[in-house]
Amino acid sequence: MRAIGEMNKKDVLKIIQKQGKWRHECLNMIASENITSSWVDQAYQSDFAHRYAEGVPYKRFYQGAKFIDELEDRTNKLFAKQLKAKYGDVRPISGAIANMAIFGAFTQAGDRIASIPIPAGAHSSHTEGGVAGLLGLKTSSLPFDNEKMTIDSEAAADKIVETKPKMVMLGASLTLFPFKISPIKQACEETGAVLVYDAAHVLGLIFAGKFQQPIQEGVDFLTSSTHKTFPGPQGGLIVGNHSWDTIQNTVFPGILSNHHLHRIPALLMAGLEMQEFGADYANQIIKNAKTLGAELDKQGLNILGKTRGYTESHQIVVDIGKEGGGRKVAESLESANIIANKNLLPWDKLSWETVNDPSGLRLGVQELTRFGMKQAEMKTVGELIHRVIIGENPEKVKKEVVEFRADFQKIHFTWKS
Ligand SMILES: Cc1ncc(COP(=O)(O)O)c(C=O)c1O
Incomplete structure (x- = not known):
């Protein structure tokens, strides 16, 4: 007999199955998610899930690491090469942890960092309420152009020279367009600020050469997660051209002990997959996002970035204030098996109330594209x-969504199994 509320082994498996079935009947449009191919899945489930390998490839503190050495070294090199950097480190277990490592390496409690305003899309890890605040950092916002939906780079450069932050963090959870980096880079050189690009959302597009190339454009470091437009296992990474011992020592022993080794071969597999299929995948993502923006505009909705063709990324952002607000709309969409998230917009005042019911809706097309939608x-x-x-x-x-989705079950932009 089981007490009410208890679960047995079959219950656990049943819930996992329900999730898989449900999400395969949904239009999954959370911009920070993606789905991995069967090749990546195969590489993910292995003995490495049970192991440790503290340190860096070929310089470990434990025995038993000869095979992860080879795989991790290749993965570091593959990402460094593709992102046009000298060094790569794929040990950070998530994008937020990669940001923690970069903050930890170059700042101290009491220092100030500058990033995009929170309502315009700064990730929580860049804020005083998140990782930056936990490390005792003060944050300030760079000027943002609401019409162009990007940083006002010239005004940002002036502010950097005036306020001299220790670090400047570009990159956001709302990412429609590339940033103009050169004036910001110049200001950072003048003041000695470390310039970081958080590519979490657009890594797949950058990797495929279909978005800006931050390292070539002069940023010091690129941090990222590995599972949004880049269809890898959930995880993080850092690439850069200098101070590499400092970065590596901050990742371990500074932050991590175990870096979840089973991610690494899966990430390498996803890297090889994206080297082969990434350009076609990224091109289709961008075409799809622009088409969705135009369609929703035609239907009479207020799409941000309209004067610039809605987007150059995988995201579309809708001002849904007049239609009942982000919370109500996102909940109604979920009832119809359309999974998306409510989002602050640049003009929303920041408060718990607006965070819980912001005026925006964010839609990502990267997963629908992976399932073959054009x-x-x-x-x-x-x-x-x-x-x-x-x-x-x-x-x-919902009935129509389930029927429509049934024709798009196969993962594209990968090898035949
Ligand atoms: C811009 C940005 N940076 C960092 C992160 C954190 O990544 P993770 O969820 O892998 O920790 C996110 C997550 O969505 C993000 O949008």
């Missing part, structure tokens, strides 16, 4: 989203 399907997706937003019964739309 521009024609984006029009259908746009119509389905719009129907929910204007108040059609989500249960009715």
Whole structure:
């Protein structure tokens, strides 16, 4: 007999199955998610999941690491090469941990860092409420151009020269367009600030050469997670051209002990996959996002970045304030099996109230694209989203979503199995 609320082994498996079935019947449009191929999945499930390898390849503190040495060294080199840097470190177990390492390596409690304003998309790890604050850092915001939906680089450069932050963090969870880096780089050189690009959202596009190339454009370091537009296992990385001992020592022993070794061969597999298929995948993501933006605009919604063609990335951002706000719309969409998230917009005042019910909706097309959807399907997706937003019964739309999604179950941009 089981007490109420207890679970047995079959219950656990049942819930996992329910999740898999449900998400394969959904339009998954959270911009920070993706799905891995069967090749990456195969590389993920291995004996490495049970092991430790403290240190860096070929200089470990434990025995038993000869095979992870080879794989991790190759993965570091593959990402460094593809992102145009000298060094790579794939040990950070997430994007936030990669940011913690970069803060830890170059700042001390009481220092100031500058980043994008929170309502304009700074990630929590860049803020005083997140990793930066935990390390005792003060933060300030760089000027943001709400019309162009990017940093006002010239004004930002002036502010950097005036306020002299220790570090400047570019990159955001709302990323529609590349940043103009050169004026900011110049200001950082003048003041000695470390310039970091957080590529978490757009790593796949950068890796494929279809977005800006931050290291070539002069940033000191690029941090990232490995599972948004880059369809790898969940994890993080850092690449850069200098101070590499400092970075490596901050990752271990500074932050990590075990770096979750089973991620590494899966990340290498995803890297090889993206070297072969990444350019086509990234091109299709960008075409799809632009098409979805145009379709939702045609339906009468207020799409940000309209004057610039809506987006150059995988994201579309909608000002949904007049249609009931982000929380209500995201919940209605979920009832129709369309999974997206509410989001602050640059003009939202920052408070717990607005965080819980912001005026924006963020939509990512990277997973739909991976399942083979193209521009024609984006029009259908746009119509389905719009129907929910204007108040059609989500249960009715859900039936159509499930039917539509049934034709897009195979993962594209990978090798035949
Ligand atoms: C810009 C940015 N940086 C860092 C992160 C953190 O990445 P992770 O969730 O891998 O810790 C995110 C997550 O969404 C992000 O959007």
